[in-house]
Amino acid sequence: MVPDLLGSAWIAWLVVVVVAVVLELLTLNLVFLMIAAGSLVGGLGAWALGLPWPLQILAAAALSAVLLLVARPLLLRRLVRGDARALTNVDALVGMPARAVDRFADGGGLARLDNGETWTARLHPSYEHEDVPLGTRLAVVAVNGATAVVAPIPADAEAPRPRGDLP
Structure with missing residues (x-):
């Protein structure tokens, strides 16, 4: 009997989110955080709506791209705004x-x-x-x-x- 991999796609989306968050913690450049958010909201959200896996991937990719192009620059500008960097x-x-x-x-x-x-x-x-x-x-x-x-x-x-x- 073959396991139903598409029925447990939510697990795959959670794995993608966790991997992206771990990579973000290693790099700290907000790219993987945007991918994690896009996968969580787009991919897992599309799965919850019952959409087929190609549309889940498309939703995750589209939302991740929008976050990378719109939210990331705003967040970076907000993070580096302020005092000059401390000399070490x-x-x-x-x-x-x-x-x-x-x-x-x-x-x-x-x-x-x-x-x-x-x-x-x-x-x-x-x-x-x-x-x-x-x-x-x-x-x-x-x-x-x-x-x-x-x-x-x-x-x-x-x-x-x-x-x-x-x-």
């Missing part, structure tokens, strides 16, 4: 204040950043011939690999003003 990792170090941990020799030395990390540092090329004694206030102007490029902060200023581009 090395990007968050640029502009961070620091202190010279030892005297800089030949433009290089150690700097303790305000987040507590001690980095190998070198002076920005426009400051590399200046004397930087222990405890001098610095600011990170760039990060090259594992080296922070720093510039002295004048006593009356908040941030350094590098005099030229990095090489």
Whole structure:
């Protein structure tokens, strides 16, 4: 006896929805969420109305396409609206204040950043011939690999003003 696969099409639609939701959780780009919604409402809805499987697939595909073209851009615009993205990792170090941990020799030395990390540092090329004694206030102007490029902060200023581009 052959099982009635078309009679249990609702199970197939639920499997498609669950797979699409899992893929959405892995990708987080709202494409599979639109496919899941189209399959749930279009495919499962057409099955509930008693439509044949080709029309169920057509309804799911059509609704998924409409959601992808209309709802997804609106949702993405709504999600990315607001504050600028938060800087993380090395990007968050640029502009961070620091202190010279030892005297800089030949433009290089150690700097303790305000987040507590001690980095190998070198002076920005426009400051590399200046004397930087222990405890001098610095600011990170760039990060090259594992080296922070720093510039002295004048006593009356908040941030350094590098005099030229990095090489």
